[in-house]
Amino acid sequence: VARRADRLSAVDAGPVGVDELVQRVARGDSSAFEALYDRVANSVYGVIRRVLRDPAQSEEVTQEVLVEVWRTATRFDPDRGSAGTWIHTMAHRRAIDRVRAAQASHDRDERVGRRDQEPAFDEVVERVETRLEQEQVRRCLDHLTELQRESVTLAYYGGYTYREVAELLEVPLGTVKTRLRDGLIRLRDCLGVPS
């Protein structure tokens, strides 16, 4: 089960897609929620862990997000995007909110101190090598320019604001803004995200 847990794309070979599971969850079907958990828990945990690094905090936020999926599935609107995107966006957003909140209080120094240990692109690659989806993401990240790739990975996986990314890469703010956008556009095209 865990083998397939991170596959969220439309080509998912499982008998029931994430979208349909979320629809069933919206009707209060708790066995559908269990199936949904098995399908998305690893990728939800993975993206949160990638941003937060701390296992205990990541576990806590993962639980929060998955319970929130259950609670708000009733309001999920498929017209606005796929269920997998909805869940991952919520997961990433919650992790980022946690980072920003910590930054606003006492953890700022600790986080600045951590900068040196940010995941290199290679580490990201290492993680993503084994699975098909990950393979494709890696290939597509490879097609970006170095600055696009660094901007996207530092912002998304590193959890930095684009201001922080600009500071880390020592490039103007406007450049990071643009690289984030054209980098993601190139990724979109490469991954074949439907428009």
Add this chain to the structure above:
Amino acid sequence: MSQPDVHTLTGAYAADALEPDERERFEEHLRDCAACRREVAELTETTARLGAAAAAPAPAELRARVLEEVSRTRQLSPLAPTPRTRPRGARPWYQQPASLAAGFLLVLSVGLATFAVGQADRADQAEQRAERIAAVVADPDRVERTVPLTTGGTGTVVTADGVAVFGARDVPMLPEGRTYQLWVLRDGSARSAGTLGRGGELDALVEDMAPRDSIALTVEPAGGSTAPTGEIVLRVDTA
């Protein structure tokens, strides 16, 4: 922010790489920009793929914990609130605005950004917040103070039952790179109650207020400070 500037933020928004106040402003812009919404939807679908690629084995014991919490968690009503056009339902407190200032705060509370890719998640948070604000503003034992800002505009603080609602309007815009930040002052120390943006209408909900706390507003570098560094433009004692 000029229009072309705003449009290029779609990438940073989809990667959750905006500061909270920028995120809010961009979401406001999204409401009026269909092209941006389309692009954000596509780029968010893209970043979600990056997320899926980061999968790591979740701790085994998490499953039981999540299922247990789910078993005692009620699901939301499928009817999303529509705060922009109509306050939810015809609650008695909407028909009897407690006062002029309180009425203004209510309007603030229901005018919050409701567009978000997080959908129900964010809409629900906005709804809960609106309800909290409404409860404070309608509390018969509330304490209400309205004070002008030294930079222009007026601020109102309504406190009830350990919760304060702050609202300000006609606040002059700060230059890019600066933000208003709200503080709770207690016994000579200051606790941040969040950054509120560069001007216009500002609002905040502050929990854990003690009887002799004061509320202060300062001007800080964008992103906020850990302790007040700028001049105090407003100070309100809540007792």
